[in-house]
Amino acid sequence: MRRAQAAGPILGALSLMALSALVLWPVVAGDSPWPLAPGDYLEARGQAESGAQNLVSAIYLGYRAYDTLGEAIVLLVAVTGAIGMIASAGDARGGAADTRFGGAARRRTELLDVVTGKLGPVVLVFGVYVMMFGHISPGGGFQGGVVVASGIVFLSLGRRSSHGPRITRAGTLAAVEALSFLVIMLAVGLGLVTGSGFMGNPLPGASPVVSIVVLNALIGLKVGAGISLMCVAMLAEANEPW
Amino acid sequence: MVEFILGLVVALAVYSLRSGDLLHGVLALSGLSLLCAMLFFLFEAPDVAITEAAVGAGVSTVVYVWAIKATERKDKAQ
Numbered sequence: 013m014r015r016a017q018a019a020g021p022i023l024g025a026l027s028l029m030a031l032s033a034l035v036l037w038p039v040v041a042g043d044s045p046w047p048l049a050p051g052d053y054l055e056a057r058g059q060a061e062s063g064a065q066n067l068v069s070a071i072y073l074g075y076r077a078y079d080t081l082g083e084a085i086v087l088l089v090a091v092t093g094a095i096g097m098i099a100s101a102g103d104a105r106g107g108a109a110d111t112r113f114g115g116a117a118r119r120r121t122e123l124l125d126v127v128t129g130k131l132g133p134v135v136l137v138f139g140v141y142v143m144m145f146g147h148i149s150p151g152g153g154f155q156g157g158v159v160v161a162s163g164i165v166f167l168s169l170g171r172r173s174s175h176g177p178r179i180t181r182a183g184t185l186a187a188v189e190a191l192s193f194l195v196i197m198l199a200v201g202l203g204l205v206t207g208s209g210f211m212g213n214p215l216p217g218a219s220p221v222v223s224i225v226v227l228n229a230l231i232g233l234k235v236g237a238g239i240s241l242m243c244v245a246m247l248a249e250a251n252e253p254w
Numbered sequence: 255m256v257e258f259i260l261g262l263v264v265a266l267a268v269y270s271l272r273s274g275d276l277l278h279g280v281l282a283l284s285g286l287s288l289l290c291a292m293l294f295f296l297f298e299a300p301d302v303a304i305t306e307a308a309v310g311a312g313v314s315t316v317v318y319v320w321a322i323k324a325t326e327r328k329d330k331a332q
Contacts, residue, residue: 021271068301101324142304150300158308165316239313246320 063221064147072152073224077211081200083154084231088193091238098245128170135163143232147221153228157235164240168247182245189237196230199223256296263289280318287311 054067054075062070072080142149143156168180178184203212213220263286270282287310294303 066301151304152301155301155304155308158305158313162308162312165313243313243316243320246317246324 061220062224063219064224066147066149066152068150069146069152069224069228073227074220077200077227080153080227080231081196081211084193084196084234087235087238088189091189091242094242095245098242125170128166130170132163132166132170135166136160139163139232139236143228143236144225146228147224153231154235156228157232157237158239160232160236161239161243164236165243165247168240168244180240180244182241182248185237185241185244189234189241192230192233192237196227196234199226199230256293259289259293259296263293276322277319280315280322283318284311284315287314 054071058067058070059065062074064070064074139156139159139162141156142151142159143153146152146156164180164185167177200211203209206212206215213223215222266282266286266289270279270286273279273282287306290310291303291307294300294306
């Protein structure tokens with residue numbers, strides 16, 4: 013019985029590998045040429061058409077901006093669901109969380125305070141850099157937003173009292189996320205008014221790199237606020253009911 | 255180099271599956287994400303490397319550790 017239990021996952025993993033090999037084999041072994049046309053097109057004309065030196069940014073905010081909008085909505089739904097689960101878990105447990113985890117005061121150490129408090133602002137600045145220069149260097153809204161969220165989590169871990177800086181409060185983060193998503197929707201809808209269509213370049217005369225930079229900043233704000241709202245809510249729920 | 259990192263990735267994945275302590279498994283997953291970020295960087299995909307390092311090694315570790323803290327051990331013996 014015990015041997016059968018141990019063999020189950022291994023058999024499952026082996027059959028999964030065999031199945032994926034079966035599916036991937038025609039792709040690898042087939043003699044049809046690998047499709048190179050999109051890559052060649054982007055390499056030749058991507059930078060001139062979008063104005064972005066980083067072709068990854070040119071693709072995900074220029075050619076495939078619809079996908080990015082969908083990803084932003086998926087993230088919004090995921091964060092909403094997580095916040096709902098955290099809030100209901102806090103309701104079910106009530107005030108018992110304080111005693112079970114020993115309270116906030118006992119878990120404070122100087123090491124945690126100093127390292128997270130000093131490192132937080134540096135990580136925040138790096139996140140904003142990754143966010144704003146996504147059209148030139150590797151990075152962009154999603155990556156920068158997640159780095160910004162790590163910085164906010166650092167600041168929130170390093171606070172000494174429950175009244176930390178305003179950027180680590182759940183209300184502020186929720187407002188920033190909602191507001192930036194509203195501005196994203198307005199920005200992608202602006203093309204309908206100016207005549208270039210939904211998600212089109214809103215200012216027909218301007219370089220398309222402007223819309224990439226603006227969308228990078230907005231998406232970074234939205235992603236950073238959403239993920240840090242989730243983490244701050246979890247940390248706050250472990251310490252005190254919010 | 256690449257083969258060495260890939261071997262470490264597999265070893266960490268097996269360890270995180272087989273380890274008895276959930277916290278050890280989460281830390282192994284965090285290290286696995288860092289190694290994957292290094293691999294992405296070696297294969298000249300710095301955008302993906304930044305994402306993997308920030309999401310895999312950073313945020314998801316925070317979420318897992320919180321989930322472990324918020325739940326109880328099933329077997330008190332260990």
